[in-house]
Amino acid sequence: MLGFVARRLLYLIPVLVAVSLLTFLIASLLPGDLAYVILGDQATPEKVEALRHDMGLNQPIWWRYLSWLGHVLQGEFGRSFRTGQTVLQAVAERLPVSFELMILAEIIGLAIGVPFAIACAVRSGSAFDRFMTGSAFGMLSVPTFLSAILLIYLFAVELRWLPATGYVPFQEDAVGNLRFFVLPALTLAFAEWPGIMRVLRSDMIATLQEDYIAMAKAKGLKPSRILFVHALKPSSLTLVTITGINIGRLIGGAVIVETIFALPGIGRLLVGAIYTRDLIILQGVVLLVAAGFVIMNFIVDMLYAVLDPRIRHGHA
């Protein structure tokens, strides 16, 4: 097992290097030279040249990449030229928001998706199954900006049960904090549960046709025990994958949802950085998020091994 973990960790290094290179390239290739951005409406050619020189923008791109990477390896991600905040400060301020949103959205998504998946798998082909599969498909097709506005309209404007926008830190007001998170988490969960349901349902249908399930039935085990103990665990491999990927994706911030609900998370930080060409923040945050994503996938790989001993012992 230890060897397996070590091998997997080694794989992370080239991935992270590739990610850092891509991040840097994307940020550098964005239209709009940084010197022009900083100078704004006084970007006379002489001033631009002087600033480019000061900022090292005249150096070749590989040199700039290596010097940035060198700083990053020492934990120096740089400072925003607009706010003076360091990348780590900015991320530390925003991460708890995106993290909480992600956890709540996944919990709600799983709470809706898993029971429906099991119910559909048991009665596969029934009217209920067809109805649920159809609704899941429908829900998948609803973009988050639409469901967000509909939820705001219903719960904030009409019923006035929940706030439309805003945020309060958990340690300041726990109940208030959760109230602010209900609508955004629901919005995200609406997009998550259909995927969860569809994947788990089809895996489960396959599992239920396995010989050992027939065997368990023949032994006279209770149907609920067969379903939750014998069938659910082996059926959940794909589910773990997509949950892992979703979590990784949401660490990067649910950009649209955070913008609509005015949550001060990583997604808003990124959007702001893009609009204002705050490339230092942009590069740093994208790299950190990508690293988080890669590490999340690493954890998912580890979970596979726990769920299915064949992976642990094989040549994965």
Add this chain to the structure above:
Amino acid sequence: MTAAIRSRKLAQIFLGAAFGAALLAGPASAEKQGGSITVGLEADIPGFDPLKVGVFDTAAETAAAAIFDTLVYLDDKGQPQPKLALSWTHSDDYKTWTFKLRPGVKFQDGTPFNAEAVKANFDRQKDPANKCRCAFYIAYIRDVQASDELTVVYNLNDPQVNQPALMTIQSSNNVIQSPTAWKTKGEEYNRNPVGTGPYILKSWTAGDRMVLEKNPDYWDKGHPYLDRIVLKPLPDAQSRFASLQSGEADLVWDDEYDADNIQKAQKDPKLTVHTYTGSGAAVYAFNTKVAPFDDLRVRQALVMAIDRKKMSQAITNGLARPASNPYGDGSWVKCKDDGALPNDVEKAKALIRDYGKPVEFKMIVTPTPRGRNIGQVLQQFWKQVGANMEIEQVEQATIVPRAFMRQFQLIPWRIIDLADPDVQMYANFHTGSPVALANYSNPELDKLLEHARVTADPEKRTEDYCAVGRLINQEAIWFWTFQNTYYAISSSKLKGLPKIYSGVIDVSNVWME
């Protein structure tokens, strides 16, 4: 307001010193003390240190209006009034302005406010070593001298007859910050600003909320009214409006591209729509040095093809107000005849036919839904008269250098709402200026602009500027589509909001009924 009344008002400016001792209006009986409001702004505020952020956007200016004071403020009639300055006088050539400062004022950290503090703010921005982007806008001011504890002298490179009015926007150039605070806080000052203003920054969560609390020692006794102001960035227009409807926000920023919600709010008795049409306009410049715009007939034809009413309908449900000159309803420059070319499709077609060659060109637009919309509408108008325009989407950050280098045929620009037209008109149209984008030179135009900037009499200046407007309209080197109109929507209980000058929502003196 008629031109005559307006010019009389302006004449009073120059007697400003005589009225200078008058304080800000004292609280009347209707104004209620206490309470708090939440304001939804369009964007995150990056900070307040001019050396860091350069220039404030309107969201930052809303906060700056509460935390800081300016020397002078603009009342609802457009007249400069004393704030941190009590009175002012000027030299005969309008190149030296002397301000007497209000005594006994302290910054929120206890630093005394005086002439040295004003000078320190200016010097810090002007110092070439600091490379402040804000320096551009004070380039016309040569230096600021503290001649005694409470007297500052502004020495200008160019004459400026309306200097006090130009110092009223709560911009990074105009608000007075505590020199002690920026010296002691260093890097951290940007997000921990200290001013003399009616509100003190209590807490600030990046991307979320800025809490401002009443300054108990504010120099203007009885002010401000509210105990607390919470500023929140609400970037999405729909949810921003929903927050107002649900009562989480009491006031929100808006613009005419959110026309549906503005029109909804106009019908809602629980909401008030605050709107102000300032001076200036959304404008476009032809590069008159390159074909086909080196030919007057083509430029005139394209301008005549534009139906601004239709365009407003298509883009903003009719909210955007057509502009026929660069001054606008908010300016004191009122022209009986601005020489605007009529919307005449037949005449335009004839001009293009007369030109004889195919009219094909590229127009730069911003890569935003708004920019594309405008481009497409203009494209249709011009197609009608036989001109083919190709839309070229260019990032905002790249538009500016392209403008400076004159790498364009037709480029969008903006004339912002300022209390005096001189700064922008001179920069945009005088021969040799870096932003005289049309590459057009005309001795008569130069003479009018030079005369207008050294003339004190508003009526004579109005004549000059109207002549300038006529000349530009007839030569069609630039054209104007819509006036600058600014919006805010609030709960109808919110009172005392001043005009939204330059798009700055100033909540420093409002109260809740």
